Amino acid sequence: MRGVSRPPLIAAGALACVAATVGGCRRDGCVGGDDGRCLPPSACSAVRYTCDATPDQLRVAQVAGDERVPGPKAMAAVGDFVLENDRLRAVIDALDHPQHLAPTGGTLADLAPLDAGSGDQMNGVSQAVGVLPRDAAHYESWEVVDQRLAAAPEARYVALVFRGHLEGDRRVTVVTRYELRPCEPGLRIRTDVYNGAPDPNTIYVTDGYFWGDHTLLPFIPIAGHGFRTPDLDLLNLSAAWREWPFLAARAQAPPDVSYAVVPCDRNVGAGFNSTTLSAAGVPLRTTLSGDGISYERFVLAAAGPGLGPAVGEALRVRAMVHGDPAPVTVTGRILSGGLPTDGRQGRAASLLFYEPAGGPNPDDETRRLPWTEAVPGPNGRFTVALPPNRVYRIQPFAFGRPSGSPASIAVAGDDLDAGDITVERSGRLLASVEEAPGVGATYVELVLIPVDRPTAADGPEPSLYGDFVGCNPMLGPPHGGSPACNRALTTDGHFDLLVPPGRYFVYATRGPFATLDRAEITVGAGDEVAVSLLVQSLPSLLPAGALTGDFHVHGGASYDSAIPDQDRVVSFLASGVNVIVATDHDVVTDYQETLAALGAQDRITVIPGVEQTPNILWFTVPGEAFPKTVGHFNFWPLRRDALAARNGAPWDELREPGQMMDDMEALFDGGPEGGMRQLNHPLSDTKLGRDQGFLRMIKYDPRTPIAAGQSFAADVLLRVPGSRLRNLDWNAQEVMSGASRRDWLRYRALWFSLLSQNVLRAGTANSDTHSLSLERVGYPRNIVLGRYDQQAFTVEGFDADVRDGHLVGTNGPVIDATVDDGMGGVHGSGLTPFAADGRTGRLDISVTAAPWIPVAEVRIFVNGAQVKTIGVSDSFQTDHFSTEPGSVQLAVPLSEVVPAGGDAWIVIEAGLEQVTPPDDEDGVSDGYPDLPDDDVPTRPRSLTDPRFDVEAVAPGVWPTAFTNPFLLNLDGGDWVAPGIK
Amino acid sequence: VSGGTRALLVGLALVAMPAAARAAPCPESWAASLGPLPAGVGPADFGAVPEACPGSELTLRLRGTLLVASAAPDFFGSVAAGAMLRARHPLARRAWISFALDAVTFRYVANAVVTSSGLAVGPPTIGIYRALGDRPELAVALYGRVLLPFDTARQSGVETGLEAGLAARFTPRARVGLDGGLAVAAPVDVVGGQVHPFLRPAALVEGWWAPRPCLGLFAGAEGRFQAAPDPSFTSIAPRAAARFALRHGLSLALLVEVPVAGSDRTDLVAGLYASWAPP
Secondary structure, eight states: OOTTSHHHHHHHHHHHHHHHHHHTOSOOTTTTOOOSSOOOOOSOTTOOOOOOOOGGGOEEEEOOSOOOOSSTTOOOOTTOEEEEOSSEEEEEOOTTOOOTTOSSSOSEEEEEEOSTTOOOOOOOEEEESSSSGGGBEEEEEEEEEEOTTOSSGGGOOEEEEEEEEETTEEEEEEEEEEEEOTTOSEEEEEEEEEEOSSSOEEOOOEEEEEOTTTSOEEEBOSTTOBTOOOOOOGGGGGGGOEEESOEEEEOSSSSOEEEEEEESSSSOEEEEOOSSEEEEEOOOOEEOTTOEEEEEEEEEEEESSSSHHHHHHHHHHHHHHHOOOOOEEEEEEEEETTEEOOOTTTTSOEEEEEEOOSSSOTTOTTTOEEEEEEOOOTTSEEEEEEOSSEEEEEEEEETTEEOSOOEEEEEOSSOEEEEEEEOOOOEEEEEEEEEETTEEOSSEEEEEEESSOOOGGGOSOOOBTTBSOOOSSOOBOTTSSSSBBTEEEESSSEEEEEEOSEEEEEEEEOOTTBOOEEEEEEEOTTOEEEEEEEOOBOGGGSOTTEEEEEEEEOOTTSTTOOOOHHHHHHHHHHHTOSEEEEOOBTSOBOOHHHHHHHTOTTTOEEEEBEEEOOOSOOBOOTTOSSOBOOOOEEEESOOOOTTSGGGGOOOOTTOOHHHHHHHHHTTSTTOGGGOEEEEOSTTOOEETTEEOOHHHHTTOOTTSOOOTTSOHHHHHHHOOOSSSOOTTOOSEEEEEETTOHHHHHHHHHHHHHHHHTTOOOEEEEEOOBOSSSSSOTTSSEEEEESOOOTTTOOHHHHHHHHHTTOEEEESSOEEEEEEEOSSSOEEOSOSSOEEOOTTTOEEEEEEEEOTTSOOOEEEEEETTEEEEEEEOGGGSOSOTTOSSOEEEEEEEEGGGTSOSSSOEEEEEEEESOOOOOOTTTTSOOSSSOOOOGGGSOOOOSSTTSTTHHHHHHSTTOOOEEEEOOEEEEOSSSSOOOOOOO | OHHHHHHHHHHHHHHTSOOOSOOTTOOOTTOTTOOOOOOSSSSTTTTSOOOSSOOOEEEEEEEEEEEEEOSTTTOEEEEEEEEEEEEEEEEETTEEEEEEEEEEEEEEEEETTEEEEEEEOOOEEEEEEEEEEEETTEEEEEEEEEEOSOOTTOSSEEEEEEEEEEEEEEEEETTEEEEEEEEEEEEEEEETTEEEEOBEEEEEEEEEEEEETTEEEEEEEEEEEEOBSSOEEEEEEEEEEEEEEOSTTEEEEEEEEOOOBSSOOOOEEEEEEEEEOOO
């Protein structure tokens, strides 16, 4: 070699080596890929907490028994991992225990302070790099790092390391380290991602926090936000994208706990924040092929009411990690009427601290900068931490509304006593409810509504800092425990409630098969008002031996519910329902401990079940750009296994309905033959891109036959995707789900189509309740006609009656109908055909209803067509507070309704007038009736409107009952379904 | 990697050998028929088969790449637009060097609805070239290039690498000819203390026709592969270009490349080139 070639080459080589050494050769966890030996370093290394904790208080172990902390979300199962110190317990689920959106375990399942009265309120936290299922972390191995015995106290820790890759690309490796040290209120978490794929990508390393709308209330301290969240549209994420110093969240219901996430290796976290789902991760940046990225954060939990405890810890962590000025403590007292006020977990008094907005309105919620929330204790005292050297406004809240004018404080560098802050005085309502004159009631629900329709002059609608409007008065967080929204429960017939001043109708109710009582009260500030109400059972409403059941209810174990078990069970009891099927999302529950604590085992039967709720998009539908989920299905009776993942419910993701049904066969308590498989809300809309209704997802048109090759939907329904059952092989389907009249009319059209095609399924009516405010237990419910008494009740027999269609669905009226076949036999509804003489046979129909349940007509459907309507208004009460039920008996010759030739099926309805609307309102001809948007029931203007009191007690309900079909074999031979007209 | 390194060493040795005579088929640096143009999606000119002829020029390349895989299951797309500066300068009668730098690159990447974008500077490359042979219709050059590890787009590590190859130009007639060559690139990602080497050969064949002295038309294809690790076919990329010779040593060129097969999901590469060669 000669000439001038050598020097540049040598220089270039040297340059490369130097640069490589400086830039890439430094060992840095697993950002360069997972070679099986790399180890992410400890996250948030600047965090320093000190205390007197002993090394033996630090623990890392696999769960071998019942390790669950209190709290509705605690889900530790045998095989999961526990990290515990003197302050909190974290549970990381085992690799084969995936939950929610995660395809594998290795995600944070439980996080709970160990303080007395605290517990777990976190649904779970999983890692991803995007919003699609392929972007989720898929872990394949784990290891424990145990440094409890390190010589230096500051070097002691326990850690779990999970190694894997993206669900959709093994070339992109993911390694996450969870670490817990003594004295620390949170987990140090670091995730390393290496992009081994050939293309640059937007690798948004993030934790997904699935709040589910009704659980923890998230908060970000940036201008215009706080608890306010922009609408989240997954297809337009940029509109919701924000950066923040920390993300926090607080419980709506006991146990009181709050959480915060502080980014450690970046000054800000980034993502989107909504009451459904938040993503807290790294700011968006393109990661080139062959490059890596890491994300360190401190995820903490703090006991106590409100958001303040978590924000205080978050600010302290930021001071340690980012050098932010140490927060100062602001204390004070809340007074009402000159006396300290018990905040009652924030219901009656809370404070929102924010930096004022610039400009003429410092309280402009679209521009002010919220920092924290304080909830006073029983003595009215509060303590919060705030960044120093700023001016804050303090807005008192009570009952979901600003209560008094905001005060201003200037916070310097030292702790500050803000003095006394006054909230408007509330009133006190003392209500006593009797179930017979002189006999106190036990389980009762109280409902308050304003006497006068709210106007703009009344100020903003009550809300939880802008979220969850729709409750007036707001006696408590809408999805929390009693009192919640405008409702309260009791176990002894007595209520002692703080209420905002105003005029109210106070209702006492025990469900639609009891009378209703109402009192009008005027409560002034500081007033104490007592009312006595009487609610009597109306046992004569129901056919002898009938039991009522709600086969679709949710409690705090569901990812989208926060209602405590105690309140949930009391709501069951107050609703008058006899049988509840517990159907929490993806977890088996049975409420037995709460029933035992209440001594109510003999008053209600709870059948353990589950609502299988897939959330991972995967099912492909022709013509659709995005993959789908397959809707929701209920299964019961099951066995609750508190030591198993999801209490024994199988993982339901990436399974077709038939496979989900196959999975359940071995799990039914009593064997596969006794299992109930219910198609839930079959045409429900999507939520965050997740299909909740199977039939809507596959675009089944009820005008088309379910026959091979007829349509994509038909082929899907007839397919056996697993070992035995078809996707069509549910044995019950919801005809009513919740209060929605629109949904009922559409679900009914589907059910009628199936009946006409000899796809015979029991039609059910369930509430799908998630809280006291979001759908009401037992509206609607099923009346199961089985000649039951409490002693003879068996789950097997009950389910058999449901499966065979021996039931009536209702949200108020009661139908007791039979067919006299004209040949000496009398038949109830059911899915078994019977012979009948169309010339001499007769329909005998009895309709009854509580005085406050309006009934206007009886409708008879034959082969899907409404063939007869009978007005019955005159037989029902106009005095809603009478103790005399309304009733009517009708006899209709079959000859008036059945067709001249062929067999028939008959369904009878009773309730308010209802004309089946045409399929043209939404501009889509899908075969289902469309209720106009302006036809949704709302509060009637007139007190004398028949619906006024129903709407107050069960908003949105359109009183209706329906029978299951009578299958009439009219022409001999086998019963032949009429087919689709 | 060891094979690639050996090839590089051999190539560098050949580049440094004394030359006998200038290759006849080589046009002036400003000529319309000068090629091939550096394309592909790699950093700067790394991995692109270079010119077989010596010369002195300064080139600005504006390059855009497009990857649209918006349908299921990919839901992915990326756009990159960048400006590269490249200079060549003779070291001797048959040897020259090059320096190229991605002066600025804008990237927009959509991972479904999660998107990122940003500007970056780098990386640069340094190359050295040696003409071989002395046939009237054929020019051949061996070369070696170094990818320098400076790229502000990288978050945790660096990418560096070596490249060796052979470029050839065959000119059987005055206005018609063939360009081509073989490039063996060996990029190395060094991230978090881990080293990820790759061996990625590419072969280019491109015909050209200069109907007028001021216009050169090019058409050809490049095949790209990954030899190690995990051998795979990256792409076959047909390409077409036109080059216009202007006055005062200036020239403009347009190039379009469409990868049509292989694992590379890039849909389109387009380049606009402005060059100046000293008289």
